[in-house]
Amino acid sequence: xxxxxxxxxxxxAIASFSLSNIxxxxxxxADLCADAQTxxxxxxxxxxxxxxxxxxxxxxxxxYVNRGLAYFETNDLARAIxxxxxxxxxxxxxxxxxxxxxxxxxxxxxxxxxxxxNRRAIQIDPLATRAYNNLANELKAQGKTEEALANYDxxxxxxxxxxxxxxxxxxxxxxxxRLYDAIQDYDxxxxxxxxxxxxxxxxGNAYAASGKLQSAEAxxxxxxxxxxxxxxxxxxxxxxxRLGPTAARSExxxxxxxxx
Numbered sequence: 001x002x003x004x005x006x007x008x009x010x011x012x013a014i015a016s017f018s019l020s021n022i023x024x025x026x027x028x029x030a031d032l033c034a035d036a037q038t039x040x041x042x043x044x045x046x047x048x049x050x051x052x053x054x055x056x057x058x059x060x061x062x063x064y065v066n067r068g069l070a071y072f073e074t075n076d077l078a079r080a081i082x083x084x085x086x087x088x089x090x091x092x093x094x095x096x097x098x099x100x101x102x103x104x105x106x107x108x109x110x111x112x113x114x115x116x117x118n119r120r121a122i123q124i125d126p127l128a129t130r131a132y133n134n135l136a137n138e139l140k141a142q143g144k145t146e147e148a149l150a151n152y153d154x155x156x157x158x159x160x161x162x163x164x165x166x167x168x169x170x171x172x173x174x175x176x177x178r179l180y181d182a183i184q185d186y187d188x189x190x191x192x193x194x195x196x197x198x199x200x201x202x203x204g205n206a207y208a209a210s211g212k213l214q215s216a217e218a219x220x221x222x223x224x225x226x227x228x229x230x231x232x233x234x235x236x237x238x239x240x241x242r243l244g245p246t247a248a249r250s251e252x253x254x255x256x257x258x259x260x
Contacts, residue, residue, distance in 0.1 A: 033066050042070035061090040065097050072104055080104045095125035102134060111138045129159040133168060140172055148172050163192040167199050170206070179210040197223050201232050208240060216240060 032045030046067035050060065068083030084101035087094060102117035118135035121128055136151035152169035159165060170185030186203035189196055204219030217240055223233040 033063050036070075039070040039073040043067055043074075046070065058091070061087045061094065061097070064090070065094070065100060068100060068104070072100070072107070075107075077104050077108055093124055095121040095128055095131065098124070099128065099131050099134065102131075102138070106134070106138055106141075109141075111142050114138045115142070127158055129155050129162070129165075132158065133165055136172070137168065140175070145172050145175050149176075161192060163189040163196050163199065166192070167196065167202065170199075170202060174202070174206055174209070179206050182206045183210070195226075197227060197230065197233075201230075201236065204233075204236060208236070213240060 032041060033049050036042040036045050046063045049063040050067070064083045064087035068080045068087065071077070071080035071083060081101060081104045084097055084104065087097040088101070091097070098117040098121040102114040102121070105111070105114035105117060115135060115138050118131045118138065121131040122135070125131070132151045132155035136148040136155065139145070139148040139151065149169065149172050152165060152172060156162075156165045156169065166185040166189040170182045170189065173179075173182035173185060183203055183206045186199050186206065189199040190203070193199070200219045200223050204216040204223075207213070207216035207219065217237065220233045220237040220240070223230050224237070227233070
């Protein structure tokens with residue numbers, strides 16, 4: 001799996017114009033720091049860059065960000081945050097470093113720091129779709145669902161063709177009891193990506209909650225036709241079958257919608 005590089009520049013691009021000043025082993029490490037196939041390879045390669053290049057420079061900042069992402073993938077959140085701290089100390093205007101640190105804070109359920117980091121990322125880059133989306137997720141986790149909706153709205157304005165944004169906003173709409181709006185958002189997500197099974201399950205749950213049981217069953221059946229072992233679809237459909245007509249105005253007990 002290729003790891004996403006959040007940094008504003010590519011470590012390979014940096015290496016390409018500085019090879020004359022560094023030895024071949026550093027160049028190889030720099031390449032792997034950007035393009036290694038596994039987190040462990042990223043950690044080793046980026047550590048070599050960090051240890052061999054003591055200058056406060058863009059390539060060092062990128063190495064800290066990439067190694068932090070690798071630590072995050074191995075669930076070593078403390079080391080990940082430490083690396084993101086180092087990257088931000090080197091280059092305080094890197095919005096992506098703040099976003100990366102926010103994700104690590106959120107993984108620790110430290111939503112206050114995650115929110116602060118994403119707000120800072122947005123100050124630096126007002127067009128950062130991911131920051132708006134993640135900020136909204138964190139606000140929703142804090143129970144600030146109306147504020148979350150405003151940030152989902154902004155993320156969708158910036159990236160109207162991203163299905164996961166509509167899916168996330170739909171979950172916030174449903175949490176507020178706005179079932180019609182939630183269904184519309186799930187419709188958008190599905191229209192953009194017909195393979196987004198979690199959106200079908202979430203829409204089925206919203207249909208069930210609004211009493212549209214046939215529509216709910218159709219969504220669960222669609223998922224099961226593609227993924228017969230999908231636990232969320234199986235459980236929700238069984239619950240729907242068990243409740244029968246008495247479920248007409250009742251909500252399906254919550255089951256994870258994750259199926260992607």
